[in-house]
Amino acid sequence: MQSIEFKRAPRGSLAEFIGLSIDRSSDVPIFRQIYLGLREAIIGGRLKAESRLMSTRALADELNVSRNSVTQAYEQLTTEGYIYGRSGSGTFVADVSIDLLQPTTGRSVEHTPTPPDDLSELGKIAERWWPSLPLGGRQPFNPGVCSLDANSLQSLRRLGQRHLLTLGESHAFYSHPQGLPQLREQIAIYLRAARAVRCDADNIIVVSGAQQAVDLALRVLVDKGDHVWLEDPCYSTTRAAVESVGGRIFPVPVDSEGIDVGFGIANCKTARLSFVTPSHQYPLGVTLSLTRRLELLRWARENNAWVIEDDFDSEIRYEGRPLASLQGLDEASRVIYIGTFSKMLMPGLRVGFAVVPKRLMPAILAARFLADRQPPMFQQLVMADFLAEGHLSSHLSRMRRIYRQARDQVIEIFHQHLNEHIEIVPTLQGTQLFAHLRDKHIDDVEFCRRAASSGVALKAVSPMCIERNDIHGLLLAFAGFSETEITLGISRLARLFLSTERISSSA
Numbered sequence: 001m002q003s004i005e006f007k008r009a010p011r012g013s014l015a016e017f018i019g020l021s022i023d024r025s026s027d028v029p030i031f032r033q034i035y036l037g038l039r040e041a042i043i044g045g046r047l048k049a050e051s052r053l054m055s056t057r058a059l060a061d062e063l064n065v066s067r068n069s070v071t072q073a074y075e076q077l078t079t080e081g082y083i084y085g086r087s088g089s090g091t092f093v094a095d096v097s098i099d100l101l102q103p104t105t106g107r108s109v110e111h112t113p114t115p116p117d118d119l120s121e122l123g124k125i126a127e128r129w130w131p132s133l134p135l136g137g138r139q140p141f142n143p144g145v146c147s148l149d150a151n152s153l154q155s156l157r158r159l160g161q162r163h164l165l166t167l168g169e170s171h172a173f174y175s176h177p178q179g180l181p182q183l184r185e186q187i188a189i190y191l192r193a194a195r196a197v198r199c200d201a202d203n204i205i206v207v208s209g210a211q212q213a214v215d216l217a218l219r220v221l222v223d224k225g226d227h228v229w230l231e232d233p234c235y236s237t238t239r240a241a242v243e244s245v246g247g248r249i250f251p252v253p254v255d256s257e258g259i260d261v262g263f264g265i266a267n268c269k270t271a272r273l274s275f276v277t278p279s280h281q282y283p284l285g286v287t288l289s290l291t292r293r294l295e296l297l298r299w300a301r302e303n304n305a306w307v308i309e310d311d312f313d314s315e316i317r318y319e320g321r322p323l324a325s326l327q328g329l330d331e332a333s334r335v336i337y338i339g340t341f342s343k344m345l346m347p348g349l350r351v352g353f354a355v356v357p358k359r360l361m362p363a364i365l366a367a368r369f370l371a372d373r374q375p376p377m378f379q380q381l382v383m384a385d386f387l388a389e390g391h392l393s394s395h396l397s398r399m400r401r402i403y404r405q406a407r408d409q410v411i412e413i414f415h416q417h418l419n420e421h422i423e424i425v426p427t428l429q430g431t432q433l434f435a436h437l438r439d440k441h442i443d444d445v446e447f448c449r450r451a452a453s454s455g456v457a458l459k460a461v462s463p464m465c466i467e468r469n470d471i472h473g474l475l476l477a478f479a480g481f482s483e484t485e486i487t488l489g490i491s492r493l494a495r496l497f498l499s500t501e502r503i504s505s506s507a
Helices: 014-018 030-043 056-063 067-079 121-132 150-164 167-171 181-195 210-221 236-244 261-268 290-302 358-372 377-388 391-418 444-453 483-506
Strands: 083-086 090-093 204-207 227-232 248-255 273-276 306-310 335-340 352-355 422-425 432-437 473-477
Touching: 014 030, 014 056, 030 067, 056 067, 067 083, 121 236, 150 377, 150 391, 181 204, 181 335, 181 352, 181 377, 204 210, 204 358, 210 236, 210 273, 210 306, 210 335, 210 352, 210 358, 227 236, 227 261, 236 248, 248 261, 261 290, 273 290, 290 306, 377 391, 391 422, 391 432, 391 483, 444 473, 444 483
Parallel strands: 227 248, 227 273, 273 306, 306 335
Antiparallel strands: 083 090, 204 352, 335 352, 422 432, 432 473
């Protein structure tokens, strides 16, 4: 094919012709700006196939940039097939099938919504849950915030610096999906002493948090259509996780003794699995009684069922020793125990763990490998040393004092200013409080929506209910907020209650 020599625009340069300009204040390297400009011109058809481009020297002079920048851009375009060199003749635009391409500016492009039929059945379930999943934030009373202890931060930074020095050595290869042996050994030592968990390093897997552990367990244990007991009410992401693997949720009501195991047995005895938060039920805060713990374990043993124990908030107990784990009572190895350092230290650390019956470990490890292969090496090294040097126990001791003071402070201030509107349920552990709305006509969902608009992050409890409609109230966290933030949040809530009363009286 005869080449067509590229001709510049009649009264301008190549850069002007294709709309290429160099922004020297941009974080985007100059060579990449040139590359993007030329690529867009080729894809958009402004530079035709077989057109000859300027030499790198000429274009560099025109743009007032180094020749090396233009050379790098040309090399990248050549590698990707947009241009090619012809010996003795110069550089030419390749014959790109532009009907298969779309112009791009490097910015995200709005596309039409994905048609429902483009998603799998489970994909549709996941998409439906997305708007209601918690995404975090730091507004007053928002769960998921923690207090940052100066001593522990100093230790973590020191350990982090230590392992940064060996970053190349420790990250130059893949590691085992189960997690580093030294971290698993330290977790086992901690769990045996603090939670009476039956474990050793071999039946512990390191995960990125409790949510990943739940997902892995459900994927290897639950088939589509299997019934799963869930506490009613419960954490919304647990419901989403069960539905996302095709499980059928069977809600089991929670009372003052925790999940009503007898109700579950009487109405859905053949369930495949039960998910429980026995130490500190989410969101009501009750503890599963010993009688029901034994009843739950007997049900699992006799029906070849499984129990996932999420040991939520167990470490932060203000009176007496933390209650022993459900898993520690399990003689038949039917319990998967899940914990995380998110509440103990900080959510952003993303290090959790699961204690898995050894006969399930190969399947769990394979599922983990397929999901994200392995835990991050750096965090594991830091946490292993943090535990080995004894920092966790002293950290938890300090946090219990800090959180107890914050809990008492929140309860006192709420009692002084909002007692006529809400009734806080006292708790002996954890970093959040459940509060009943005294006015049963107030919609907790709408109230929380209005609170969020005022800069206060509460959680409505009624959406956490699956079938029952007798619970509506608020869940508020007190960890990580200063007295000023707490007072400001309560002041905003007081104004919100006042405006709610005015709306109700005028209706």
